Amino acid sequence: MDDRNICRVLSILNKQLKSVERSHSNDELQIVTQRTQHFVDRFVDLITRRMDIDYATVFWANRFLRDINNTIKEMSHGNHEIDTRAFSAQSCYIVQDQVSTMNPRALFASLNMIDDPSLKKRIMDSIMDNLKQKKLNIRKFSLEQLCELVDAVAEHRPEDLSVFYEYIETGLESGFFKNMRRLEFKKLQKMFCLFSDRGFISRQGAEVENPSKFYTVFLLALKDQLFDPTKKDERIAKVEAARNKKHVKRNV
Amino acid sequence: MPQFLKADISIPLASLFKLKYGATEVIKELNKMSMLSIFKKEQCLRLLDTLTDYTISTGVPPGAERDILDTFFEKLML
Numbered sequence: 001m002d003d004r005n006i007c008r009v010l011s012i013l014n015k016q017l018k019s020v021e022r023s024h025s026n027d028e029l030q031i032v033t034q035r036t037q038h039f040v041d042r043f044v045d046l047i048t049r050r051m052d053i054d055y056a057t058v059f060w061a062n063r064f065l066r067d068i069n070n071t072i073k074e075m076s077h078g079n080h081e082i083d084t085r086a087f088s089a090q091s092c093y094i095v096q097d098q099v100s101t102m103n104p105r106a107l108f109a110s111l112n113m114i115d116d117p118s119l120k121k122r123i124m125d126s127i128m129d130n131l132k133q134k135k136l137n138i139r140k141f142s143l144e145q146l147c148e149l150v151d152a153v154a155e156h157r158p159e160d161l162s163v164f165y166e167y168i169e170t171g172l173e174s175g176f177f178k179n180m181r182r183l184e185f186k187k188l189q190k191m192f193c194l195f196s197d198r199g200f201i202s203r204q205g206a207e208v209e210n211p212s213k214f215y216t217v218f219l220l221a222l223k224d225q226l227f228d229p230t231k232k233d234e235r236i237a238k239v240e241a242a243r244n245k246k247h248v249k250r251n252v
Numbered sequence: 253m254p255q256f257l258k259a260d261i262s263i264p265l266a267s268l269f270k271l272k273y274g275a276t277e278v279i280k281e282l283n284k285m286s287m288l289s290i291f292k293k294e295q296c297l298r299l300l301d302t303l304t305d306y307t308i309s310t311g312v313p314p315g316a317e318r319d320i321l322d323t324f325f326e327k328l329m330l
Binding site: 001005008009011012015016018019035038039 | 293294297300301304305307308321325328329
């Protein structure tokens with residue numbers, strides 16, 4: 001059986017577990033647990049033998065496995081569990097190996113599928129190495145995706161944060177991020193807090209006299225959040241409509 | 253019979269299950285056939301997938317369907 005077929009079996013087992021959840025049968029739960037463990041072990045065996053497995057298959061297998069494990073834990077009150085340590089480690093190798101071919105969305109999805117912090121750090125290291133070697137193009141990342149990347153960098157590789165701050169500054173100055181308006185304010189806020197906490201944007205220093213581009217962009221976004229001109233117009237229009245109604249009634 | 257075995261019977265059966273048509277006779281015959289080694293792993297997977305969906309969507313109590321599922325799983329685990 002190849003990797004795709006094992007992934008398919010895991011998806012079937014995940015579906016079966018949903019019906020076991022309804023019937024509350026302990027025997028069936030045990031059978032599904034044993035079968036899942038069997039196929040997980042086979043997947044691990046397959047990965048150790050050949051490394052050309054597609055990261056998408058690994059991603060989906062991880063997702064099904066996470067669902068299955070959560071349901072099993074919940075149903076057995078923590079007594080049963082699938083041993084996924086070897087599978088997580090092996091899937092981390094696959095992701096590490098294929099980072100340069102992934103798009104940003106897949107990259108974050110793969111990063112989020114792994115729970116173990118040490119494995120996450122390994123993937124982050126691989127991302128940073130690929131960015132440095134220009135195998136991974138940072139221009140593919142939108143500002144929103146960069147926010148996510150910065151967040152992950154701050155957690156696992158804080159020493160590289162300055163590079164990202166400078167890149168965002170340069171990008172904003174050269175007008176590279178044109179989709180700025182569509183950016184979620186919360187993400188921008190998170191990034192602003194992160195940079196100010198790490199001392200890139202300081203309260204006393206140059207920001208007041210000579211504000212950086214990022215600082216200005218954040219201030220403008222904040223202004224839009226606090227005093228949204230379109231919302232204000234709507235409010236005024238409502239008040240005016242109410243007034244007009246009153247006038248009409250009086251005249252009648 | 254050889255002609256019948258050469259054709260991939262799993263495709264029309266899977267289509268029937270997708271249409272939520274799982275007549276008792278069909279299930280019975282499939283149960284008998286699953287004991288034989290006429291199904292390859294790919295075909296087992298196809299039937300396993302659609303039959304699981306069928307049993308979940310119709311909510312039928314596990315009977316012959318369950319036996320078929322078990323047989324297919326055993327084949328896949330070999």
